[in-house]
Amino acid sequence: MPKKPPPGPRDERGVLSARILAAAREEFAQHGWAGTTLRAIARGADVDPALIYHYFGSKEGLLDAATTPPARWLDSVAATWTTPPEHLGVALLRLMLGAWADAEIGPVLRAILLTAAHEESTREKLRRVVEGSLMGASRVGADEQDRRVRSGLISSQIMGLAMMRYVWRVEPVASMSEDDLVAAMAPNLQRYVDADLF
Amino acid sequence: MPKKPPPGPRDERGVLSARILAAAREEFAQHGWAGTTLRAIARGADVDPALIYHYFGSKEGLLDAATTPPARWLDSVAATWTTPPEHLGVALLRLMLGAWADAEIGPVLRAILLTAAHEESTREKLRRVVEGSLMGASRVGADEQDRRVRSGLISSQIMGLAMMRYVWRVEPVASMSEDDLVAAMAPNLQRYVDADLF
Numbered sequence: 001m002p003k004k005p006p007p008g009p010r011d012e013r014g015v016l017s018a019r020i021l022a023a024a025r026e027e028f029a030q031h032g033w034a035g036t037t038l039r040a041i042a043r044g045a046d047v048d049p050a051l052i053y054h055y056f057g058s059k060e061g062l063l064d065a066a067t068t069p070p071a072r073w074l075d076s077v078a079a080t081w082t083t084p085p086e087h088l089g090v091a092l093l094r095l096m097l098g099a100w101a102d103a104e105i106g107p108v109l110r111a112i113l114l115t116a117a118h119e120e121s122t123r124e125k126l127r128r129v130v131e132g133s134l135m136g137a138s139r140v141g142a143d144e145q146d147r148r149v150r151s152g153l154i155s156s157q158i159m160g161l162a163m164m165r166y167v168w169r170v171e172p173v174a175s176m177s178e179d180d181l182v183a184a185m186a187p188n189l190q191r192y193v194d195a196d197l198f
Numbered sequence: 199m200p201k202k203p204p205p206g207p208r209d210e211r212g213v214l215s216a217r218i219l220a221a222a223r224e225e226f227a228q229h230g231w232a233g234t235t236l237r238a239i240a241r242g243a244d245v246d247p248a249l250i251y252h253y254f255g256s257k258e259g260l261l262d263a264a265t266t267p268p269a270r271w272l273d274s275v276a277a278t279w280t281t282p283p284e285h286l287g288v289a290l291l292r293l294m295l296g297a298w299a300d301a302e303i304g305p306v307l308r309a310i311l312l313t314a315a316h317e318e319s320t321r322e323k324l325r326r327v328v329e330g331s332l333m334g335a336s337r338v339g340a341d342e343q344d345r346r347v348r349s350g351l352i353s354s355q356i357m358g359l360a361m362m363r364y365v366w367r368v369e370p371v372a373s374m375s376e377d378d379l380v381a382a383m384a385p386n387l388q389r390y391v392d393a394d395l396f
Contacts, residue, residue: 030316031233032233035229035233117312118228118230149370153371153382153383155362156355157354160355160358161354162358163354163357164354167315168321168324168328170325170328172347172350188389188390197382198378198381
């Protein structure tokens with residue numbers, strides 16, 4: 001169904017909707033689905049609550065938009081999976097470090113991880129993001145079951161790094177250089193990609 | 199300051215306080231610190247709110263009690279760190295899998311991870327639990343900095359497994375047997391314990 005044209009010029013819409021999304025990520029992460037009101041988000045974004053309905057339709061629509069990574073994230077994931085398998089450990093780690101450092105993608109990933117702690121539909125979305133980004137390893141594994149196990153192990157290391165470094169900020173992992181992390185961690189990821197595991 | 203004797207017989211106190219703690223873990227994890235009321239916890243535990251004050255003193259005291267692992271958890275952690283370094287990969291993984299399967303320890307760990315997503319004092323406690331349990335690796339590393347880096351890497355793998363398997367329940371990691379997990383993952387932990395990383 002086509003949406004009504006936005007009020008005001010196009011770039012104003014972009015600015016306002018980015019502000020609403022940033023405020024929404026903060027509120028949903030802090031207070032969960034049930035504890036978050038559109039009024040509080042409107043206050044955080046300094047906009048009229050009616051504008052949130054106008055742009056996103058509903059609280060559900062807003063949560064969905066706030067936790068959906070931009071399309072170019074999917075592009076970079078797809079590009080990473082074309083890496084020759086023997087370099088996938090490094091490539092997956094660089095993909096993840098780059099995504100978190102990205103001003104558009106990082107906050108979305110953070111919102112997903114924080115909100116997934118207490119909101120089942122976001123937990124479901126997290127599973128889809130993990131499956132879609134870290135488990136699309138069609139070139140990994142001898143068969144479907146092997147591929148799924150290897151992708152799950154890769155995910156467990158990547159997501160653990162994300163929680164320690166970006167969400168909980170536990171030192172020294174939070175402050176290690178990207179190069180040090182790649183040196184220390186990529187061989188472990190590579191083992192999950194192609195070593196004999198069992 | 200000595201506490202007043204509990205109302206009712208000793209085992210009744212144990213039963214009621216365990217029920218209050220279980221309800222508190224659920225509420226704090228779901229609704230965060232600000233969104234949780236002692237009244238809701240009392241309702242969940244089917245007790246009078248006054249009893250919560252009587253047992254735990256305050257909302258702060260209750261959160262603290264709900265997210266403090268039992269003392270025997272610290273004992274098993276200390277015992278694990280006496281394992282010969284060349285077996286630490288397996289030992290740490292078994293420690294963690296055993297703790298999550300434990301009816302008393304598992305719910306506390308879960309409450310810490312879920313509540314840490316949106317409550318700073320619990321995030322601080324998580325850092326202390328990680329440092330105290332996974333980073334007490336005095337026999338690991340060539341010096342203090344090396345020990346901290348290795349412990350951080352070990353933690354990132356262990357905590358990632360915990361999130362994937364027990365909190366987000368992403369398959370197939372959530373359902374893999376403990377033996378399969380040990381076979382697949384312990385060599386990676388062992389590399390963080392004693393291999394050349396940089």
